[in-house]
Amino acid sequence: MATETMEDCEPPLFTFGIIADIQYADIDDGFNFKQTRKRYYRNSLRLLQKANEGWNVEQVKPSFILQLGDIIDGFNKKFDASQCALDRVMREFNHSPAVHHVWGNHEFYNFTRGVLFSSVLNTKSNQDRVSDPDEFYAYHFSPTPNFRFVVLDAYDLSVIGREQASEKYKQSLKLLKEHNNKEDLNHPPVFSGLEQRFVKFNGGFSQDQLEWLDKVLSEADEAQEKVTVASHLPVHPDSTDPICLAWNYSEVLSILQSHRSVVCFMAGHDHDGGYHRDASGIHYLTLEGVIETPPESNAFGTMHVYADRMVLKGNGRISDRVLAYPGNL
Numbered sequence: 001m002a003t004e005t006m007e008d009c010e011p012p013l014f015t016f017g018i019i020a021d022i023q024y025a026d027i028d029d030g031f032n033f034k035q036t037r038k039r040y041y042r043n044s045l046r047l048l049q050k051a052n053e054g055w056n057v058e059q060v061k062p063s064f065i066l067q068l069g070d071i072i073d074g075f076n077k078k079f080d081a082s083q084c085a086l087d088r089v090m091r092e093f094n095h096s097p098a099v100h101h102v103w104g105n106h107e108f109y110n111f112t113r114g115v116l117f118s119s120v121l122n123t124k125s126n127q128d129r130v131s132d133p134d135e136f137y138a139y140h141f142s143p144t145p146n147f148r149f150v151v152l153d154a155y156d157l158s159v160i161g162r163e164q165a166s167e168k169y170k171q172s173l174k175l176l177k178e179h180n181n182k183e184d185l186n187h188p189p190v191f192s193g194l195e196q197r198f199v200k201f202n203g204g205f206s207q208d209q210l211e212w213l214d215k216v217l218s219e220a221d222e223a224q225e226k227v228t229v230a231s232h233l234p235v236h237p238d239s240t241d242p243i244c245l246a247w248n249y250s251e252v253l254s255i256l257q258s259h260r261s262v263v264c265f266m267a268g269h270d271h272d273g274g275y276h277r278d279a280s281g282i283h284y285l286t287l288e289g290v291i292e293t294p295p296e297s298n299a300f301g302t303m304h305v306y307a308d309r310m311v312l313k314g315n316g317r318i319s320d321r322v323l324a325y326p327g328n329l
């Protein structure tokens, strides 16, 4: 799709970088669970370097990078290499502007929530605060007037990352077992359809987080802002393989669709990527994952933000797209 239009001669208001599922590990290449996709664990660091090189030569340099989760692979834990792998990836990110980190399932394979809250992956401004164990990792920021970004915690309800004694763990296990009677809860309960999402490597959003989101979006409506919401897990069934959907995706969807400020929802997790625009004009972008991207290609994007649209300049597996705001078709 052509992304350059006459109006693109005008500079964007600002730009930001996007990247998902780096899943770095210092191990040989392997495959996904189904053995259908190759995973390039070492080379993902090289692709991040190339992404940085790309962001650095943008005419309008990104104000920030949105890292959509799964920054290092769960295999690191097995080799006691989690911190070392994270340090390596963060060294690459040091060449970037501010990075906003979303948390995915692989964050929880490597670290406890407590460790994550006091780590570099906590990009909430109140990083040092000792958190309530049931707290969720979600925040919002406005890089420039009239635009807001919301980072969500898709593993707020989850059986990975939550302490087994916690209420949220018990609630999550109950929900998961109501839909999945497999002994291995990473195994989907069915072979097709939306119920496949009830697996252990997915999660969902607590009532508290949904109420928080609703409130943030009401304030954004009031302030006439354009909002992009990001989470590791996709929430629109037409933007992903259903096995990657958040458990209570429909609750998030109805909140997003009830706020005129929302223009875009971004996710990772489904390494094949996806895209859908709903009837209210919201764009759902699932970004192709770095980990399953061949060394000669790449998977990162730069979003050029204008008053009436965002223009995605994709690299490698990521397509260029014009994301007109609802009401600006």
Ligand SMILES: Nc1ncnc2c1ncn2[C@@H]1O[C@H](COP(=O)(O)OP(=O)(O)O)[C@@H](O)[C@H]1O
Residues within 6 Å of the ligand: 032, 033, 034, 070, 105, 106, 184, 186, 187, 188, 201, 269
């Ligand atoms: N169909 C499946 N059946 C059983 N276990 C699975 C299945 N798909 C994934 N898993 C397991 O779930 C975990 C997460 O899967 P993985 O493919 O690593 O997720 P991601 O796509 O986030 O990298 C891994 O331990 C993997 O072995």
